[in-house]
Amino acid sequence: MTNKQEPIGKAIEVVGAIIRRGDTYLVGQRPAHKTQGGLWEFMGGKIEPGETPAQALERECREELDLEIENVRIVDAVVHTYPEKTIRLTLLACEPKANSEPKALEHQSIRWLTPAEMQALPFCPADAELIEKLHLFGE
DSSP: OOBOSOOOSSOEEEEEEEEEETTEEEEEEOOTTSTTTTOEEOSEEEOOTTOOHHHHHHHHHHHHHOOOEEEEEEEEEEEEEOSSOEEEEEEEEEEEOTTOOOOOSSSSEEEEEOHHHHTTSOBOHHHHHHHTTHHHHOO
């Protein structure tokens, strides 16, 4: 687990999806009007009260991507402090269910990229830390 700075208050619990297809991973560009607008990220969001990380990820993938996922498993966690908040990002690896294709419902754009291709894009800081570790999350 990584912690770049001292946490500010209680960390906000969020999940992120490592959605793999072949040697590529699904990433999305945040809407311009939202915090960190225009930056790229792994899909996900806040864990709601009463949800497990896996349930939160399944809900977020339906809401943000109209995507059904399977083989959901926790692979890592990162604590990152932004100027305004601290987040604890639980990473879950998963795959799209057969015949389920993602749609950009919340993001400006979504792309399937290799880790090398991701290096050329500006990522949210907490997500950027994960790119170099993708090979560890395996199948």
